[in-house]
Amino acid sequence: MTPVSTHPASPTVGLFVTCLVDLFRPSVGFASVALLEAAGCRIVVPPAQTCCGQPAYNAGASETAAELARNVIVSFENCDYVVAPSGSCAAMIRLHYPRLFRDDPQMKFRADAVSRKCWELVSFLVDEMHFEGLLNDFDGDVTYHDGCSGLRELGIRDQPRDLMGKIAGLDLRELSAPDVCCGFGGAFCVKYPQISQAMADNKIDDITATGADTVxxxxxxxxxxxxxxxxxRGSPVRVRHIAEVLAGMTDHPAIGETKES
Amino acid sequence: MTTARDDILNRIRRANGGIDRKNAPTSHPVPARALGDHAVLVGRFIDMAREAAAGISRVNHRSDIPMAISAFLAAENLAGEIRISPDPRLETLPWESAPDLSVSAGRARADDPVSVTPAFAGIAETGTLMVHSGPDTPNTLHFLPETHIALLSTEAIVGGYEDAWARLRARFERLPRSVTLITGPSRSSDIERKVQIGVHGPRRLHIVLIDGEEI
Amino acid sequence: MRSTSDRFPENAARALGDPTLRAALSRLQQDTRVGRPAILDRLPEFNAIRDAASDIRTHGLDHLDVHLEIFERNVQENGGHVHWCRTGDDACAAIHEICRARGAKLIVKGKSMVSEEIALNDYLLAQDLEVVETDLGEYILQLRGETPSHVVMPAIHLTQDGVSQTFRDHHDDLDAGRDLDEARNLTDEARDKLRGKFLAADIGITGANFLVAETGTAVIVTNEGNGDLTQTLPPVHIVLASIEKIIPTITDALSLIRVLARSATGQEITCYTTFATGPRRDGDLDGPEEFHVVLLDNGRADLLGGEFRDILRCIRCGACQSVCPVYGAIGGHAYGWVYGGPIGAVLTPAFIGLEGARDLPEASSLCGACADVCPVKIPIPDLLRRWRRRSHGQKLSPPRARWGLALWAWFASRPELYRPAARIAMAILHWAGGRQGRLHRLPFARGWTVSRDFPAPEGGTFMDQWRAK
Incomplete structure (x- = not known):
């Protein structure tokens, strides 16, 4: 029996760029597009997208979250896939959207459908598109932090390491605790800044100890x-989204830097 | 007036009223390390018990037990004053073969330094002993003296906890008042997480293993 | 116990400023990082047993009424007594009555979190009874007038030097020359001190890790041997346990035991696991003459009927505390009531009211490490979100946070307004970031900039640039 392909040869991927990437780091969005196109996808960017609703959901404002979720569902239901360069937003759509519409069977059905085709970027490239990388290189010692939602809610751990392993010149130096939360946690980091700082400091001590120049x-x-x-803290370690490195788009400044800084 | 009992039970019934009550689990998985032929289980029991900081001496016959105890106490620099379970199997051991031991039987007293008791079973899974209370096996002997010496026949070594309980059920119609699974000597890591062996219970747990013969 | 959960931010700030505490917590978390995988690697079946453990607890709760009645009958058939108590005060009074009937003066106690929950010691001390904690950690805390900061490692917040000073302060007969510089010596000092108490006690009170319905048995899981001396030497044994500790069978207990110590302390099994069924039997030479089980509800039957039901599966292993990065930063006391860490953030609002514990469910990054390690698979982050939903519904959160969220949501659900607003806001931030590309201070975002620089936006939004392409 011939294996049946689970997706079209050139699937239409709706890029859910996420509000943070849209506003703060568009280059991650373009890196995502480059990677998805290289993997054979056709990209659409539904123009009405804004936020997945996770901040509201985690603040206990379920109705607000549902309103935002509805917008995402409507915007993306015609795509073959929904892909986001974020484990956290993808997990929101994949795991939590269906729960928001428990009492609305019709919306629940649509939420389930979008949920099933929603992926985080890197795991989508590896697990669904069997993407082999761009054969680019990167000269540097990097370390990698596993975001909590991607790791625990979507099981993303090996996929980014697979793709990093295919980049010539990239030396991955693992953190001693790559899976421990960095202390961001959405609104948590501004509501409890001191606790968040203590958690960030543990992460940063760990990053520094690896000797990597990029995280x-x-x-x-x-x-x-x-x-x-x-x-x-005055550290020179550079910070980038993994998509930038995978797409070979590291000419522009790292996060919180400019060409002059 | 409703009693507290009825009130609590009624509120539980109300809480559970509308739910789809889950059936009892169909399986209780047993680890592979609790399985194996008897020789393997004996070896595993010894390894695991030693890992839990219990000592082991092996003897071929029950008549060798007094000498094994005597040798252990001498090696540990302990006096030969032992308190044994008032169990006919222990009382009939040839204590005269170890003249340095002074033996009395009964429940443990405050200053008894060493107890000698039978162990009902040995559990290979974690190097654990099963002991129980009873007229012949006062429970204080398991916990009060600084040194506890347990006598265990290799025949009584089983794979997992369930196997030891099956033996217990086969032996007693009524569950003994107190059943304890003992794994190594007492310990605490309450101070800076440093493991200290010997807290309120015994400082030393020594197992005399009798090969193939009942105690 | 009086709660300080309403002062969580201050408690947390104090904890963060305590280097001794920080060092102790970081040691705990480091040990957990190393110890947990090491012990789990040796039990390849762990996840299968964990599934069974979760099912056992669920099944037990689904039939709690039935199992409680079976348990009661079996305790009584074995000559024991069962006391049903709605509230903590009822339980304290029931225990006091047992003590009074025996003319008891001295009580020894094994470790029991439920007794902390109902402030049993305070109650009994007020009745002129002497109560002595016998777990090493709990004993040290009793001398210091403190409460446990971890459910299985109660004195995790203390250093050896602190313990040494505590003994010097409280053990009047202590020889000034006695060397208390080693943990070993401290342990011996406590052992010596408590030995007499065990032997003289009129009553022994223990908690229970499980109550087994089919046999009427109370199970305790301990390492020090104090629990067994407590329930073997005094003439009366009182088991204080909450109703959800009920499990149907001994076999169920054995599965739970396989996950308990591994999750709690990283041991394969604790030194002692004791199954106690009723008082001394005919012909027994030792053991208690009386056996009482004080069954405490204290709000649990109501929890069972609500959206926090899953938390009743908890077997108090403390794994969620040991692994939680927030607990690891501030310790258990900052949570302000009996249970700290993730389990405390779920339980405390249920026991003392959400108004006085609003911060606890909020003070979590929802990283999910707790649910990952929970041996009975309690979805702790989901339960925390449920509390947040209630907080939001009752408008308990600060107005600024609510309005900020509402404003954001208002824009985010109107893309045609959101885009231009975002364009302008990002242009300003980009400009403000200047040559450095980041901001040291940002109005309305002090929560961020107090400890972090704020990375300025790259310039231009993705949506605009994409459309322009």
């Missing part, structure tokens, strides 16, 4: 937390 992760929230604290 990567798959979630811009974690990356802004890590960059913000590293830079406040």
């Amino acid at each position: 990567l992760a798959g979630d811009l929230g974690c990356l802004m937390q890590i960059a913000g604290r590293l830079q406040r």
